[in-house]
Amino acid sequence: MSASRSVLLIIGGGIAAYKCLELIRRLKDHGIASRCILTKAGEAFVTPLSVSSLAGERCYSDLFSLTDEADIGHIALSRSTDLIVVAPATADLIAKMATGLANDLASTALLATDKRILIAPAMNPRMWEHPATRRNMAQLEKDGVLVVGPNSGAMAERGENGPGRMAEPLEILAAIERALAGDMAAQPRAIGFLGRTPGGAAIAQKPLAGKHVLVTSGPTYEPIDPVRYIANRSSGKQGHAIAAAAAAAGASVTLVSGPVGLPDPDGVTTIHVESAREMLAATEAALPADIAIFAAAVADWRVADAAPEKMKKGTSGTPALALVENPDILATVAHRKTGRPALVVGFAAETENVIDYARAKLARKGCDLIVANDVGGTGVMGGDSNTVHLVTRDGVETWPTLAKEEVASRLIAHLAGLTGVSKAGA
Structure with a gap:
């Protein structure tokens, strides 16, 4: 494969298979x-055409494809990659x-590989908690298989709720990023295998688990009189999404939000405020935080x-308004x-010289990263998409419109x- 990092994604037969289409897009965006x-059961939920179109490569499913097996295709597939990811990892795939x-x-490639394996289990809560699945998961842990999830919540089956x-x-x-970086090899439980409560229930591990993230969002309203105010054209969509x-x-998240719909x-x-002074007070009251992201458009x-x-x-x-x-x-x-x-992230909404102004803001404000975007055109302030540049002291990373x-x-x-x-410099 041409990219410097690659995964072999095995898509199992579960309702969560549709999430793999988004996962493929995210992988591509991250290089x-x-x-x-795609397993035969997986084809009941997503199509080979959808998968191959997003991945930019043929989607494989048949063990006895003559073209592939002439070169022992399942061996090549399982070894010409950096990591194998199984998602959704059904009870059947886990048992195999x-x-x-x-x-x-799928099962042949998994058995023939010499690469690390990361699985994302997905199944009915009773299947997940069944003694057979517990034994199988314990065996996979012993074998060094990495695991992310499962989470708890409502299931596809009506009335079902729980881990799975x-x-x-x-x-x-x-x-995946941590596995490719080698972190999970050194600390497999950091995102890897699940912990257990005393009763044996699964505890899903997440990348920001145990962290407090503070986010500001939306505009501020600065009163002129009881019915008029000064504000910015912010909908809060970006901050709320963050x-x-x-x-x-x-993460444990505190959102300090200006007036939004x-x-x-x-x-x-969520803490609701109106003015900039109220937002500052609420922000300082919410500290300490591990990460603070300032997405609000403060007047x-x-x-x-x-x-x-x-x-x-x-x-x-006409009244004269004295501003401070x-x-x-x-x-x-x-x-x-x-x-x-530890990490302070600012936003810079600019109409010109976006990168230059963002760099100046980064130095002036003392933050670690600036998310800069051009709001000079239509569709950004209040819209559903954004084109941003991540500006740090080391350089600029530009993302496509998303x-x-x-x-x-x-x-x-x-x-x-x-x-x-x-x-920096602390």
């Missing part, structure tokens, strides 16, 4: 090439792996003396002497992969 084996059964292309949901693509991507992605990655993200502690100025009553037109001419600067929330937190988050949810997922995956991050 990880994928070849895919644990017992060494090899009666189709396949990990989200973001979680699987983070596990908070949701951080929660999906296992969006529901609070699930699994996130730079406020009226020095807001009128206590509605200002009436025509009574005393609002507190700089990003710089305040980034320059803290104590309690500074849905804001995808930007959020990629950003959180990027941040989750940063270990031992501290303020």
Whole structure:
């Protein structure tokens, strides 16, 4: 394969197979090439055409394809890769792996490989908790197989709830990144095999588990009088998506949100504020945090003396508004002497000289990374997509135009992969 990093993705026969289409896209975005084996059961949920179109390579399924087997295709597939990923790893595939059964292309490739294997289990909660599955998982742990998930929640079957949901693509991507980097080999339980509660239930490991992530989102409203205000054209979509992605990655998330027309993200502690001063107070009260992401479009100025009553037109001419600067929330937190988050991320919405202004902001604010975007055109402020540049002291990484949810997922995956991050020069 032409990419420097590659995985062989084995797609099992579960309802979660559709998530693998997103996983393939994410892998490609991160420079990880994928070849895919689609089991016969998997074909009931996704098509070979969908898989091959996204992967950019033929999708394999038949063990006895004459063209492939002339070169012992299952051997080549299983060894010309850096990592094998099984998602969804059904109870059937897990049983085959644990017992060494090899009666189709997927199980044969798994038995013939000399590479590490990462699985993302997915099945009904009772199947997951069955003694046979527990024995099989214990055997795979002993064999050194890496595991991400499963998560708990509502299942496809009506009324079913519990452990067995396949990990989200973001979680699987983070596990793949760590496995390829070698971290999981040294610490297989960091994202790898599941812990157990005293009662034997599974505890899903996530890349930001145990971390506190603080996110600001939306605009601020700076009152002119009780009915008028100064604000920015922010919908909060990007900040809220980031908070949701951080929660999906296992973090404890505090979202400080200005006035938006969006529901609070699930699994996130949301604090609602209006003004910049309120946002600063709520942000500082939410510290300490491991990662702080400042996505809010905070108004730079406020009226020095807001009128206590509605200002009436025509009574005393056009009013003159004396403006004063609002507190700089990003710089305040980034320059803290104590309690500074290990990773401080700012946003720069610019209409010109986007990269140059972002670099200047990075130095001026004292943060570790700036997510810069051009908001000069239409469709960004309040829209559903974004084109961003990750600006650090070491360089600039430009991403293609993506849905804001995808930007959020990629950003959180990027941040989750940063270990031992501290303020430069600290």
